[in-house]
Each structure stands twice: as structure tokens, then as C-alpha cells.
Amino acid sequence: MAEPVREELSALGAIFCGPDEWEVLSRSDGTVFRILTRAEGFMDADIPLQLVFHLPVNYPSCLPGIVVNSEHLTRAECEIVKEKLLEQAETLLSEPMVHELVLWIQQNLRHILKRPEAGGGSEKCTSAASTTVDDGLWMTLLHLDHMRAKTKYVRTVEKWASDLRLTGRLMFMGKIILILLQGDRNNIKEYLILQKTCKVDVDSSGKKCKEKMISVLFETKVQTEHKRFLAFEVKEYSSLDELQKEFETAGLKKLFSEFVLRLVK
Numbered sequence: 001m002a003e004p005v006r007e008e009l010s011a012l013g014a015i016f017c018g019p020d021e022w023e024v025l026s027r028s029d030g031t032v033f034r035i036l037t038r039a040e041g042f043m044d045a046d047i048p049l050q051l052v053f054h055l056p057v058n059y060p061s062c063l064p065g066i067v068v069n070s071e072h073l074t075r076a077e078c079e080i081v082k083e084k085l086l087e088q089a090e091t092l093l094s095e096p097m098v099h100e101l102v103l104w105i106q107q108n109l110r111h112i113l114k115r116p117e118a119g120g121g122s123e124k125c126t127s128a129a130s131t132t133v134d135d136g137l138w139m140t141l142l143h144l145d146h147m148r149a150k151t152k153y154v155r156t157v158e159k160w161a162s163d164l165r166l167t168g169r170l171m172f173m174g175k176i177i178l179i180l181l182q183g184d185r186n187n188i189k190e191y192l193i194l195q196k197t198c199k200v201d202v203d204s205s206g207k208k209c210k211e212k213m214i215s216v217l218f219e220t221k222v223q224t225e226h227k228r229f230l231a232f233e234v235k236e237y238s239s240l241d242e243l244q245k246e247f248e249t250a251g252l253k254k255l256f257s258e259f260v261l262r263l264v265k
Contacts (some may be wrong), residue, residue: 005059008096009033025196030056033128034197037102039109047072047079047109050192053098060096063089067193075163076115081105084112092130136201137222138185139168141259142195144177145213149202154234164191167229173237176263182222182229192216217259225251228238240264 009031010026016022016035026032032054041047047070054065066085068078088104089097147153157170157179166183181188199208222228227250237243247256
């Protein structure tokens with residue numbers, strides 16, 4: 001990590017020092033972190049924003065990846081805010097820019113939301129990492145330790161998959177919970193950020209909480225022998241043999257043997 005980036009991260013941690021304002025999510029393949037802030041929206045009301053930044057290894061010579069989420073904005077509005085942030089980031093290339101971007105959105109959110117392109121909530125959303133190169137159809141297998149608020153959790157996963165145009169399966173077999181995703185690699189990355197940063201479940205006391213017990217078992221580019229899923233479906237399996245048949249039908253027999261079988265041992 002370059003020294004200017006290291007200094008920027010240290011400064012951001014000092015600036016956003018309130019409860020839950022700042023969290024580093026990953027330091028592999030660059031640095032991914034989350035900032036919680038507020039910006040003035042319609043009628044002078046403060047809108048909470050969750051901003052997730054991915055700083056690639058060659059940042060700030062290239063744009064950061066940005067994901068915007070807010071319970072007070074539609075998916076389409078979040079996408080518009082992200083695109084405006086990326087446009088602003090282009091004017092700041094070659095210098096640390098995250099704090100400048102946060103200040104900019106705090107000052108300009110209300111103006112962005114008043115523009116016509118931010119008005120509708122049903123438009124198809126572009127990928128949060130649409131500035132990166134499209135490298136084809138990818139597949140990822142995820143393992144969840146548990147779901148306490150199952151109905152709400154499943155609805156959330158289905159919505160994210162639909163919003164990000166991902167297909168695949170949410171699979172339950174006994175205590176095993178697997179999510180198999182197919183789609184654009186950038187959209188899969190955005191899904192993982194959502195999965196790790198949003199409060200999708202509840203803890204033992206019933207309080208909303210983030211998913212901390214998720215693991216990526218496997219990731220690969222979809223090969224010719226792999227089945228292309230046409231939709232995202234939630235499926236329950238009564239036996240391991242039934243689950244294995246699902247993987248074999250999808251051309252994933254080796255994946256099942258290497259990564260799924262060990263979960264039941």
C-alpha cells in the first residue's frame with residue numbers, strides 16, 4: 001500500500017470516529033471500507049448514507065469502486081448517487097479523494113435527488129463497479145452459518161440477486177445454507193459487499209445485525225461445462241444425495257466434492 005493511501009486511511013479513521021461510522025472490511029485486492037454519514041435531502045431532512053469504497057492497489061491513479069446504500073432512497077436513487085460520485089472522483093484522480101467525495105455528497109445530495117434522472121424507482125440499475133472491465137460470466141459459492149430471521153433474510157437475498165441481475169440458488173439442506181451466484185463479476189462483488197455490510201439477520205437477543213459468519217467457498221469464471229441458471233431460486237433439499245444431484249446437474253460435481261462434502265463431515 002502506497003504511503004499517501006496509508007495516510008489517507010489513517011486520517012479517515014480519525015475523522016469518522018463515531019459509533020459505527022468507519023469500518024475496514026477487507027485488505028485483500030486493495031482496501032475495502034465502509035463509512036456511515038448523513039446528507040441533507042428533501043425538505044432539509046438528513047438522509048443516512050452507507051458508502052462502501054474499494055481502493056484498488058493502483059489507487060489514486062484509478063477510480064475507487066463505490067457502493068451506495070440507504071434505507072431512505074430507492075435502488076435507482078442510490079445508483080444515481082453512485083454515478084455522480086464517480087463523476088466527481090474523475091476530477092480528483094491522482095490524489096487521495098475519499099474525504100473530498102464524502103464532503104461533496106453531503107453538500108450536493110439534495111440537488112442530485114431533485115434532478116429528473118433520480119425521480120423513478122423502477123429503472124434497471126447499473127453495476128456499482130461499472131467503471132471496471134467486464135470479464136464475462138462468473139460464479140461464486142457462499143456458505144452461511146445460520147439464519148435466525150429466515151423469512152426476512154431470504155427476501156433480502158432474493159431482492160439483491162434481482163437488483164444485481166444475478167441468477168443461481170439459495171440452498172437449504174439440514175443446517176447447511178449455501179448461496180450459488182452467477183452473473184457479472186462486478187455485480188457479485190457488490191452482492192458480497194451488501195451481504196457483509198447490511199443488517200440482514202438478528203442476533204440471539206433479536207437485535208438486527210450484520211452477517212459475520214459468511215465464507216466464500218469458491219469463485220471461478222463460468223466454464224462451458226457449467227449450467228447457466230436462468231433465474232435465482234430458493235430450494236430446500238431433504239437429503240445430501242438430493243443436494244448433490246443439483247450440483248451434478250449444473251456441471252459442478254467436482255465443486256460439490258471439494259467444498260460442500262466437507263461441510264457435513
